[in-house]
Amino acid sequence: MRRSLAFALRLLFLALCLPATATAQGRxxxxxxxxxxxxxxxxxxxxxREVFVYTPPSYDRTPNRRFPVLYLxxxxxxxxxxxxxxxxxxxDLQKTMDSLWRVDAGDFLVVMPNADNAMGGTFYVNSAAFGKWDDFVSQELVQYIDARYRTRTDRASRGLAGQSMGGFGALYLAQKHSDVFGSVYAMSPCCTGMVGELAPTSEVWRYLRDSTLTPPPTMAGSVRLARTMTAAFGAPYDKAGAWSPFLPVDILTKDASGLRRSCAVVLxxxxxxxxxxxxLGxxxxxxxxxxxxxxxxxDAFAGGHTDRxxxxxxxxxLPFFAQQFSGAAPSGSCTP
Structure with a gap:
């Protein structure tokens, strides 16, 4: 507990006091x-697929050392x-990570795959329409990074994070692959269940069913999102149970075993x-x-979808994963 408190205070000092420009630079x-x-x-x-990889300053300076990995x-x-x-x-994630490194907290890689497509995204699931994105991230990408970079390959040294659709993907993959990813942090995760704009009674579905109708500007984004989800999941929303195998809330309700081995879960x-x-989700x-x-x-904070x-x-x-990867997390329950 004392070690965890000291670590947290050091990160707080970083957030409040350190200048944005770090002397040492990662790549x-x-x-x-x-x-x-x-x-x-x-x-x-x-x-x-393009994959952006951040390596900390210590990566080149310590050639015999292996590093944890955050998949973002x-x-x-x-x-x-x-x-x-x-x-x-x-x-600028690179500058932020470099600043963490200044207090010995940013010694991990960050891997950012490009999952954009013509319909706006893939939802990181195996899909006949978009390809097997679950397999790509949880198998191909992890294997590629482990083979090409000096990584620590135990699950406690791998984390998942994402925002919006990425938050959806982080929860979905963390549930299915707790043997691969130890910790998960979902930022403003969208579409985790049939609630809000995805509720069966939502007006969104009327515009989705009838392509001759033009949704109002306030609803256009939701209609596009639902259309992409329909393509990704390979079925319309109202086909009984067709979306449940993909929705994190439904998966968790049916079988929570996928997260029981998780080191930490944050939303x-x-x-x-x-x-x-x-x-709502x-x-x-x-x-x-x-x-x-x-x-x-x-955690709930003051602001909108991408505010703050x-x-x-x-x-x-990033400080959360620095703490997890350092072994200073208060739970101490994460096993390889």
Whole structure:
């Protein structure tokens, strides 16, 4: 407990006091993986996938050392570059990670695959339309990173995080592959259950059923999202039980065993999020964890869907994984 408190205080000092520019600099490398799992998808999406990899300054300086890995999943109609180019209130993940390294807390890799496609995203599931994205992330990508970089390969040294669609993907993959990923942090996870704009009574489905209707601007994004989910899951929403195998809330309700071995589960959402499925789904997921007696943390913050993204990364998400990977996490219950 004393070690954990000291670690937390050190990270708080970082967030409040350290300047943004770090002396030592890590690197962003861009790899391309030709995926067998994605090849042959129905929409003709390329199987050649860009993967952005952050390596800390110590990676090149200590050639015999192995490092933990955070797999970071982007959201709908997004791209990994947005973690780096200031799109989120000036967030530059490389600089933030370099700052963490200054207090010996950022010694891990961050891997960011590009999951964008013509329909706006893949939802990180195995799909006839989009390819086997579950297999790509949980098998091909992990195996590629472990073979190409000096990584620690126990599950306690691998984490999953994502925002919006990426938060959905992080929860979905963490449930299915607790033997691969030890910890999960879902930021504003969308679409985790049939609630909010995805509820069966939602007007969204009327526009989805009738392509001659034009949804109002306030609903256009939700209609596009639901159309992509329909393609990803290979069935319309109202086909009995067709979406349940993909929805994190439904999966958790049916069988919570996938998360029982997790080192840590964290969800967060903005109190003013205009995407109703985010707060409703996050609370429903937390209720499922509580019923299953699985430890978790649920954080609600002032703001909307992408508000405070930079702040959350700098002060919550990345320090959380630094603590998990360092062994200073208070639970101490994560086993290889």
């Amino acid at each position: 962003i490398l861009v790899d391309t993986i030709r995926s067998k799992a994605i090849a042959g998808n129905a929409i003709g999406d390329t199987p050649n 999943l982007h959201g709908f109609t997004s791209h990994p570059r947005e973690w780096l180019d200031g799109s989120y209130q000036g967030l 967060e959402y903005g109190l003013d999020d205009a995407i109703a499925s985010v707060p 996050s609370r429903a997921y937390a209720d499922g964890l509580a019923r299953a007696k699985i430890p978790y943390r649920l 993204t930079r702040q959350r990364f700098e002060q919550r998400v």
